Amino acid sequence: MSEPHEIVFDNVSKFYGDVLGVNRVSLSIPPGITSLVGPNGSGKTTLMNLMTGLLRPTRGSIRVLGVAPDNPEELFRQLGYCTQFDSFPKGFTGYQFVYSFLRLYGSTHAEADQFAWRAIERVNLVEAAHRKIAGYSKGMRQRIKLAQATCHGPAVLVLDEPLNGLDPLVRAEVIALLRSLAEEGMHIIISSHILHEVDMISDQVILLSAGYVVAEGKIRGVRDEIQEQPMQILVRSNAPSALAAKVFEQDSVVEAKIHNDGRGLLIKTKDPDKFYRLLNRIALNGIAVESVIPADDDVNSLYEYLIGSEDKPR
Amino acid sequence: MKTLWLTQVAAIVRLEIGKTFFSRRGLWVYLLACMPMVIFGGHSIVWLKRGLPCDFGHDTNVFASIFQVLDMRLTLFFGCLGIFMNLFRGEMLDRSLHFYFLSPVRREVLLVGKYLAGLLAAVTIFTTSTVVQWGLMYAHFPKSVMESYLRDGNGWRHLTAYAGVTVLGCIGYGSVFLLAGALMKNPIVPAAAVLVWESINSFAPAVLQKFSVIYYLKSLCPIEAPPDVGPVFSMLLVNADPVAPAVAVPGMLLFTMLVLVVAAMRVRKMEIHYGTD
Ligand SMILES: Nc1ncnc2c1ncn2[C@@H]1O[C@H](COP(=O)(O)OP(=O)(O)OP(=O)(O)O)[C@@H](O)[C@H]1O
Ligand SMILES: [Mg+2]
Numbered sequence: 323m324s325e326p327h328e329i330v331f332d333n334v335s336k337f338y339g340d341v342l343g344v345n346r347v348s349l350s351i352p353p354g355i356t357s358l359v360g361p362n363g364s365g366k367t368t369l370m371n372l373m374t375g376l377l378r379p380t381r382g383s384i385r386v387l388g389v390a391p392d393n394p395e396e397l398f399r400q401l402g403y404c405t406q407f408d409s410f411p412k413g414f415t416g417y418q419f420v421y422s423f424l425r426l427y428g429s430t431h432a433e434a435d436q437f438a439w440r441a442i443e444r445v446n447l448v449e450a451a452h453r454k455i456a457g458y459s460k461g462m463r464q465r466i467k468l469a470q471a472t473c474h475g476p477a478v479l480v481l482d483e484p485l486n487g488l489d490p491l492v493r494a495e496v497i498a499l500l501r502s503l504a505e506e507g508m509h510i511i512i513s514s515h516i517l518h519e520v521d522m523i524s525d526q527v528i529l530l531s532a533g534y535v536v537a538e539g540k541i542r543g544v545r546d547e548i549q550e551q552p553m554q555i556l557v558r559s560n561a562p563s564a565l566a567a568k569v570f571e572q573d574s575v576v577e578a579k580i581h582n583d584g585r586g587l588l589i590k591t592k593d594p595d596k597f598y599r600l601l602n603r604i605a606l607n608g609i610a611v612e613s614v615i616p617a618d619d620d621v622n623s624l625y626e627y628l629i630g631s632e633d634k635p636r
Numbered sequence: 637m638k639t640l641w642l643t644q645v646a647a648i649v650r651l652e653i654g655k656t657f658f659s660r661r662g663l664w665v666y667l668l669a670c671m672p673m674v675i676f677g678g679h680s681i682v683w684l685k686r687g688l689p690c691d692f693g694h695d696t697n698v699f700a701s702i703f704q705v706l707d708m709r710l711t712l713f714f715g716c717l718g719i720f721m722n723l724f725r726g727e728m729l730d731r732s733l734h735f736y737f738l739s740p741v742r743r744e745v746l747l748v749g750k751y752l753a754g755l756l757a758a759v760t761i762f763t764t765s766t767v768v769q770w771g772l773m774y775a776h777f778p779k780s781v782m783e784s785y786l787r788d789g790n791g792w793r794h795l796t797a798y799a800g801v802t803v804l805g806c807i808g809y810g811s812v813f814l815l816a817g818a819l820m821k822n823p824i825v826p827a828a829a830v831l832v833w834e835s836i837n838s839f840a841p842a843v844l845q846k847f848s849v850i851y852y853l854k855s856l857c858p859i860e861a862p863p864d865v866g867p868v869f870s871m872l873l874v875n876a877d878p879v880a881p882a883v884a885v886p887g888m889l890l891f892t893m894l895v896l897v898v899a900a901m902r903v904r905k906m907e908i909h910y911g912t913d
Contacts, residue, residue, distance in 0.1 A: 338909075371908065375737070376737055376907060376908040378905065392904070394738075394739070394743065395740050395741065395745075398739055399740050405734060405738070407731060407908075407910065409730065409731035409732055409910075410732060411732045411735050412655070412730060412732065419735075422647070422651055423735070423739055426644055426647050426648070426739040426740070426741050427740055428644060428740070
């Protein structure tokens with residue numbers, strides 16, 4: 323079932339106690355640059371932490387090029403993760419941060435020294451390398467994390483909001499670097515809460531909202547209309563009428579009707595984000611939600627526009 | 637590739653050793669190690685000043701009692717707590733544990749590396765303390781008397797036994813507190829639980845006694861502490877069911893292994909939650 327050349331999420335859910343992180347995520351991520359896009363709290367970091375074993379899924383399973391995330395010895399030979407955590411081991415200089423990682427990787431002193439400098443050069447931090455990270459600016463910390471994540475030449479690079487805090491010049495450099503790495507056949511996963519920040523560089527976009535994958539595919543451009551028009555959503559559930567009763571508690575739900583086949587609910591809402599949050603609460607209270615699909619033709623065409631059906635003009 | 641984990645353990649020990657010897661949270665460990673020295677040093681000074689007679693029997697008993705109550709139950713206990721409890725918990729608080737968790741190192745190997753780094757610090761600090769304490773206890777004896785006590789009498793045997801007990805204490809308490817620090821964020825609860833357990837241990841059923849550090853340490857002390865030190869202390873000192881060193885040493889090591897295996901299972905499942913991001 324798991325594809326050895328892809329990153330596979332198989333029906334993965336993660337709950338923090340009873341807070342939903344992500345729900346029923348099934349994905350197959352091919353090589354190239356893939357962006358996880360969604361507003362704050364939509365589950366981007368949760369997905370990345372699951373992929374790298376910092377979190378364990380409540381349900382479902384994950385394989386990264388065939389390797390399970392709870393096998394760090396194998397996983398981190400081929401994966402580098404630049405986290406959103408802005409904290410570093412106490413007292414480290416930039417150089418020590420990268421060098422120590424390479425020593426843990428098993429490199430000799432000479433190799434570690436050589437690879438560390440190569441990675442530090444790539445992010446233009448040579449001058450500051452022997453200074454304590456505690457004294458770095460936000461952008462420098464971002465870059466030293468990038469150097470550490472790439473220093474061992476991984477096949478998969480996971481970057482949580484890597485462009486945060488970078489000035490336009492460095493941002494362009496980092497983007498160029500990622501592009502060239504992707505062209506070498508690497509998997510690059512980037513998260514961002516701003517679609518147009520990553521639309522230019524991504525081969526593929528995964529849209530997340532309140533813990534659900536709401537769309538995935540190739541990207542062509544960005545539109546803001548997604549928020550403006552009422553959006554129709556098909557919620558698959560075996561208890562659609564109970565669901566309908568709950569859903570009407572929310573004023574932004576314009577309409578809710580049971581689907582023709584009786585195993586789902588069609589909902590019209592002006593505020594999909596709010597609706598997804600409500601849906602999470604409902605799901606936590608015991609009504610099983612099997613899937614959530616944008617069902618409106620207009621919205622479908624918008625998503626298609628966003629993520630790339632070739633024939634639709636703007 | 638076969639020795640990769642050894643390379644990794646060495647790398648972890650190098651990274652950790654500075655922290656286990658001189659952590660911001662652990663400077664009081666040194667104060668703790670010095671505290672008994674003050675008592676024994678004071679003893680020798682008083683004896684010298686007053687010109688009191690040198691009595692091996694008396695001093696040996698006093699040392700045995702104080703070592704068992706103060707060193708084994710307080711100094712070693714809280715010292716190891718300070719060093720080992722922070723191995724994982726401290727990095728959670730500093731929000732730096734993900735650095736290790738994102739490297740190609742098995743969690744078990746990380747645990748071994750951190751434990752060894754803690755052990756190096758604890759053994760160095762507390763064995764030194766024990767040896768110095770012992771020396772200070774007899775510092776008021778004439779040099780020639782001491783030399784022959786060390787050479788011909790029981791001196792050398794006692795000294796090595798106390799040093800050995802200290803090392804084993806670090807090994808045992810170290811594993812217990814590493815586990816406690818991997819299980820809980822708040823150190824007070826597990827520390828109190830272990831302290832109570834170790835204190836009432838002599839009244840526990842024989843099977844349960846074996847799951848304590850103090851049980852083995854007591855059996856290894858070179859002389860039994862005299863019970864004439866008041867009811868509270870004698871309760872702590874009695875050793876109802878001593879075992880031979882040939883059993884106690886492997887027993888202590890086996891106990892440690894068990895605790896470390898449980899800790900490893902726990903660390904394998906550990907997730908990174910630094911609280912609000
Ligand atoms: N440790 C935690 N404990 C409880 N809830 C958590 C925890 N971590 C994340 N969450 C919740 O899980 C959901 C997804 O969070 P996540 O951090 O994955 O979002 P994100 O898309 O990365 O957001 P951001 O853009 O702010 O980084 C949120 O509702 C968040 O509150
Ligand atoms: Mg995030």
